[in-house]
Every structure is written in C-alpha cells, then in structure tokens.
Amino acid sequence: MSMAADKRVGADAVAAKGWLxxxxxxxxxxxxxxxxLGLFLLGPLAGLWIVKxxxxxxxxxxxxxxxxxxxxxxxxxxxxxxxxLGAVGVVIVLAFYWLVGGRVYCSWxxxxxxxxxxxxxxxxxxxxxxxxHLARETRYWMLAMTLLGSALTGVVLWELINxxxxxxxxxxxxxxFAWTIVLAVFLFDLxxxxxxxxxxxxxxxxxxxxxxxxxxxxxxxxxxxxCNDCMDCFEVCPEPQVIRPALxxxxxGTGPVILASACTNCGRCxxxxxxxxxxxxxxxxxxxxxSEASGDPAAAPGKF
Amino acid sequence: xxxxxETAPAVARKSVARRQFLFDTARMACGVGMLGLGLGLYAKxxxxxxxxxxxxxxxLPEADFLGACIRCGLCVRDCPYDTLSLAxxxxxxxxxxxFFTARQIPCEMCEDIPCVKACPTGALDHGLxxxxxxxxxxxxxxDHETCLNFLGxxxxxxxxxxxxxxxxxxxxxxxxxxxxxxxxxxxxxHSEHCTGCGKCEQACVLEEAAIKVYPVALAKGALGxxxxxxxxxxxxxxxxxxxxxxxxxxxxxxxxGTRLPGHYDPGGGTTAAPGSVPAxxxxxxxxxxxxxxxxVPPAPPGMPGSVAGPVPSHPPGLGGGQ
Numbered sequence: 001m002s003m004a005a006d007k008r009v010g011a012d013a014v015a016a017k018g019w020l021x022x023x024x025x026x027x028x029x030x031x032x033x034x035x036x037l038g039l040f041l042l043g044p045l046a047g048l049w050i051v052k053x054x055x056x057x058x059x060x061x062x063x064x065x066x067x068x069x070x071x072x073x074x075x076x077x078x079x080x081x082x083x084x085l086g087a088v089g090v091v092i093v094l095a096f097y098w099l100v101g102g103r104v105y106c107s108w109x110x111x112x113x114x115x116x117x118x119x120x121x122x123x124x125x126x127x128x129x130x131x132x133h134l135a136r137e138t139r140y141w142m143l144a145m146t147l148l149g150s151a152l153t154g155v156v157l158w159e160l161i162n163x164x165x166x167x168x169x170x171x172x173x174x175x176x177f178a179w180t181i182v183l184a185v186f187l188f189d190l191x192x193x194x195x196x197x198x199x200x201x202x203x204x205x206x207x208x209x210x211x212x213x214x215x216x217x218x219x220x221x222x223x224x225x226x227c228n229d230c231m232d233c234f235e236v237c238p239e240p241q242v243i244r245p246a247l248x249x250x251x252x253g254t255g256p257v258i259l260a261s262a263c264t265n266c267g268r269c270x271x272x273x274x275x276x277x278x279x280x281x282x283x284x285x286x287x288x289x290x291s292e293a294s295g296d297p298a299a300a301p302g303k304f
Numbered sequence: 305x306x307x308x309x310e311t312a313p314a315v316a317r318k319s320v321a322r323r324q325f326l327f328d329t330a331r332m333a334c335g336v337g338m339l340g341l342g343l344g345l346y347a348k349x350x351x352x353x354x355x356x357x358x359x360x361x362x363x364l365p366e367a368d369f370l371g372a373c374i375r376c377g378l379c380v381r382d383c384p385y386d387t388l389s390l391a392x393x394x395x396x397x398x399x400x401x402x403f404f405t406a407r408q409i410p411c412e413m414c415e416d417i418p419c420v421k422a423c424p425t426g427a428l429d430h431g432l433x434x435x436x437x438x439x440x441x442x443x444x445x446x447d448h449e450t451c452l453n454f455l456g457x458x459x460x461x462x463x464x465x466x467x468x469x470x471x472x473x474x475x476x477x478x479x480x481x482x483x484x485x486x487x488x489x490x491x492x493x494h495s496e497h498c499t500g501c502g503k504c505e506q507a508c509v510l511e512e513a514a515i516k517v518y519p520v521a522l523a524k525g526a527l528g529x530x531x532x533x534x535x536x537x538x539x540x541x542x543x544x545x546x547x548x549x550x551x552x553x554x555x556x557x558x559x560x561g562t563r564l565p566g567h568y569d570p571g572g573g574t575t576a577a578p579g580s581v582p583a584x585x586x587x588x589x590x591x592x593x594x595x596x597x598x599x600v601p602p603a604p605p606g607m608p609g610s611v612a613g614p615v616p617s618h619p620p621g622l623g624g625g626q
C-alpha cells in the first residue's frame with residue numbers, strides 16, 4: 001500500500017495518472033446517466049420531444065421503442081402481454097444488455113445509481129464502518145418474490161414501490177412524495193448497510209444481472225501481475241466479491257476476466273488502479289478456455 | 305476403525321453445513337416473504353380506485369388494468385389536452401398509473417384516441433376505435449336538491465356540453481308541482497350512450513357539481529337477472545302473455561259512486577267511457593283531484609285506456625305498451 005499521506009481511495013491513481021484519467025470512466029458514466037435523463041427531460045421541460053415515456057417504456061423519435069423487460073415480465077406474470085411496439089422494445093433492450101452486460105443498466109442508466117454511489121462515497125468520507133449483514137443473494141429472492149407476488153395479486157407488484165421507477169418517473173412526470181423513497185434508499189445505504197440497496201436488495205439489478213449472465217463485454221485484469229495490493233479497487237467496487245477471482249486467481253488458474261454477472265461494468269476499478277491492472281475487454285480474452293472458466297466457482301451463480 | 309474415525313467428522317461437518325444452508329434458506333424465505341406479504345396487502349389496497357379518479361378511454365377493468373399497465377406515461381404524453389396524469393406516491397391511485405379527474409380536466413373524446421394508440425401494453429384496449437364506445441365511467445345526476453333544473457330553472461349546461469347531446473343526456477319534461485304552472489326540464493343520463501368523458505361534471509355551474517361521473521359499477525343499478533319487463537315481453541310476443549280473462553280482480557276500493565274515466569274493470573269486463581263526466585265525490589282521495597278541486601280530467605289521448613274498447617289488452621298498472 002502507498003505510504004502517501006492522502007489515504008483516500010484513488011489518490012495513488014490520481015498521483016500516477018492525473019485526475020482526469022483516474023476518473024474518466026466515472027465521468028463517462030455520470031455523463032451518460034445525465035444525458036439519458038436529459039433526453040427524457042427535454043420534452044417536458046423544453047417541449048423538444050425526442051424521447052417520450054420513462055424507463056418502463058419509451059418511444060424515441062417515433063421509431064425506437066424501448067421496454068423494460070423486468071416490468072413486462074411482472075405484467076406477464078399477471079397474465080397480460082405487451083402490444084407489438086412494447087414487445088419489440090423488450091427484444092431490443094434484452095439484446096442490448098445481453099451484449100454490453102446486464103448490469104450496465106445499473107451503473108450507466110439507473111438514476112438511483114447516483115443516489116447510492118453518493119451514499120457510498122459519503123460513507124467512506126465519514127468513515128462509517130458498521131453495516132448490517134445481508135447476503136448478496138437476497139436480491140434473487142426479492143426478484144422471485146416480486147414475480148410470484150405479481151402472479152398472486154394480479155398487480156405489477158414491484159412498481160408499487162420501486163425506487164428506480166419512482167425516481168425516474170418523478171423527475172419526468174412530477175416528483176410528489178417520491179423523494180421520500182429515494183431519501184430512504186440513500187439513508188439506508190449510508191447508515192444501515194454499505195451498498196445495501198443496489199448490492200443486496202434491488203430486484204431490478206438482480207434481473208439485469210441475469211440478462212448479462214453471458215455478456216461478451218467484461219472488465220478484465222490482464223495486468224494483474226502488476227497489482228500492488230493497495231485494495232483501492234475493492235474499496236470502490238460496488239460488488240467487490242467479483243474482483244477477487246479475476247485479480248487473485250493466477251495461482252488457481254482463474255481469470256483474468258471478471259465473469260461474475262453481478263459486476264456492473266462501471267469501470268471504477270480501472271479508474272482507481274494506479275498500476276493500470278484493469279481494462280475493458282471481452283469474456284473470450286480469458287486465459288482459460290471459456291468452457292473451463294464457466295465451470296469455475298467464480299462463475300457459478302449463487303457464489304457472488 | 306480407521307476409516308470411521310476419518311469419515312465421522314466429515315459427516316458431522318456435512319451435516320452442520322446442511323443445517324446452516326437450511327437455516328439460511330429459511331431465514332431468507334421468511335424475511336423476503338414478510339416483505340412480500342406487506343407488498344401484497346398494499347397491492348390489494350391499491351386496487352381501491354377512488355370514485356372520482358377515472359381511467360383513460362379503453363382502460364381494462366381496474367383489476368386487469370393494474371396488471372397490464374406498466375406505468376410508462378405514454379398515454380399522458382399523447383393526450384393533447386393534458387387531461388391525464390400519472391399518480392404520484394401520495395395520490396390514492398396505484399402509483400404511476402394514469403387517471404383523470406373530470407371536474408378538473410375532462411376527456412375531450414378525440415376521434416383518433418391517441419392515448420389508446422400510444423399504450424404499449426393493451427392496458428388501454430386497442431380494440432377501441434370509436435370513442436363513442438368508450439366507457440370511462442357513467443355520469444349520474446347525483447343531487448336532485450341542488451341541480452338548478454330540478455329547482456325549476458333552465459340551466460341545461462350539462463346537457464348543452466354533452467358531446468353525445470340528446471343521446472347520453474336528454475331533458476325530460478315534467479310538470480313543476482311547486483309553481484303548478486311551469487315545467488321542469490330534468491337532465492337525464494342514458495347509460496347506453498354516456499362515455500363518462502366528464503364534460504358535464506366539469507361544466508356544472510354549482511360550487512359542487514350536482515352531476516358527477518362515477519365508475520359504471522357505482523353509478524348503475526342492475527335488475528334482478530330473472531326480472532322481465534312485461535311491456536317488452538308483450539312486444540316480443542305480440543300480445544299479452546297471460547290469459548287476462550282469468551285474471552283475479554280485487555275490488556278497487558274507491559269511494560262509492562266514483563267513476564274513473566278510461567278505467568278498465570276486469571271484474572265487470574268494461575271500461576268507463578273516457579269522455580264521461582265523473583260523478584262529483586266530496587271526499588275524493590288525494591291524487592284523484594286536481595289542484596283546483598276539479599276531479600281528474602279524462603286521460604289524454606294515447607294514455608292507457610284512453611281508447612275505449614270492450615276489452616283493452618292492457619289494464620292500467622300492467623303497462624300500456626307506450
């Protein structure tokens with residue numbers, strides 16, 4: 001670990017690569033999140049209707065339908081199927097996230113990401129240590145509960161309280177008291193559980209993680225030999241358990257590609273590494289044959 | 305012996321691991337299950353749509369709607385009149401679903417129904433292509449005490465603004481018994497034609513509308529399924545369905561000497577002549593005597609029994625096919 005006086009995460013990277021390069025994926029991500037939100041807001045705020053709707057379903061320029069497959073799946077559980085445009089939107093979104101990584105939705109699109117990232121950042125700055133323990137698989141139980149619950153109640157169940165759609169819809173169609181739910185998520189992540197919402201509870205993230213189970217685009221640690229064990233990547237990573245097999249798997253013949261579907265492809269590990277260990281790549285660049293890698297415990301579901 | 309020494313701890317370890325797994329699973333199932341139970345009860349509550357919140361045209365019945373609508377707001381966006389809005393968490397309508405309040409902004413009944421076309425899920429039924437067939441609710445003149453037309457005035461605003469004027473709302477003329485010399489034009493809603501657009505409710509000039517649009521289930525009564533309307537059945541059958549000769553006739557219990565013009569007396573098999581002057585009876589029962597003390601005048605032409613005949617097919621009270 002660096003002996004620098006500044007122990008802040010990423011300080012080494014800033015010193016080694018400069019502030020811009022040590023934050024470029026974070027900046028790209030924030031720019032993307034805000035640009036997407038901006039496109040949605042351009043209509044209601046400026047009367048420029050490029051995109052109509054919200055993250056559940058949107059219609060761009062009268063040609064491109066995009067539908068949230070998770071909401072449609074809940075609706076399907078109640079016995080209702082989408083119309084043609086809605087169905088086309090599902091196919092497009094599924095194909096896109098399968099390609100770039102399912103949880104790219106979480107780190108590059110979802111508006112709650114900014115909220116929970118802020119909570120995580122503040123938690124580090126304030127040095128809040130204690131955290132309630134909750135297994136990371138909880139989100140898959142949540143996912144199952146929302147789907148089963150939709151079938152039993154006949155209501156698109158998670159949308160009654162989903163903070164993701166509430167925040168996004170609130171920003172575009174009028175916030176009302178939706179901010180209370182968003183604040184609750186922020187405070188939960190800050191005081192109750194580190195990375196609690198996105199990392200353990202949110203069924204939307206769980207669903208998108210499953211979509212990206214076999215995504216070709218992955219973060220890899222090709223220069224893992226250069227790792228100086230500063231632990232900065234583990235500190236900033238919202239799903240730190242995904243890093244270990246890729247970064248430290250040389251001895252056991254694992255990696256260097258991060259294959260775990262919980263990885264959000266946020267690229268923050270690339271930013272904060274002063275040794276440039278990580279980079280974006282594909283899952284096929286793995287040192288091992290793909291068949292062997294997928295049989296690896298690191299890639300097995302339930303292990304993240 | 306050596307082998308058992310080695311396997312026993314392994315078995316014990318395995319058993320502990322299995323117990324731990326079962327406990328973890330049970331804990332997870334119980335925790336998430338409780339959350340699901342709460343959410344399910346909340347979902348049940350969310351099905352209680354407030355009476356004055358109306359769904360867009362073509363909306364499925366509420367129970368289906370909450371399963372089909374994905375809360376995208378495209379119908380809201382494509383409504384040219386800003387009628388629709390998405391429910392916020394504090395609104396007593398399922399969060400994120402579209403609704404409108406007729407008193408604020410009613411539905412303008414666009415002929416091309418853009419809200420339905422925009423819906424990506426069929427929560428708004430794409431089979432609805434004629435806006436006149438929409439049934440967003442049903443208007444009901446709910447307050448007969450404050451409606452100006454019931455007070456004898458000619459407000460008529462709800463009738464005038466109705467997009468389906470003279471079908472969905474008609475003015476029914478009745479004598480104004482308060483003044484004794486005027487008519488009342490009572491706005492009357494016909495469920496067969498009312499789309500529930502809410503223009504009448506919005507336009508009602510009162511501080512609180514006397515005519516309101518409610519969900520059809522709230523606004524509409526229903527006859528018993530076994531009920532038959534005698535006059536409809538007669539029309540279908542082309543004549544009386546019973547043997548009128550064998551009909552049991554109870555005494556009319558009129559004051560002695562009273563004769564009701566046009567009254568059919570099955571017992572005697574005769575009808576009092578319509579033009580005949582009734583015998584003046586000092587103590588005629590109320591309702592039989594007009595305001596000026598004159599005994600009820602002969603029934604106007606067209607009323608049951610007005611056409612004198614030996615045996616009219618419809619005794620009064622059983623309907624006259626009018």
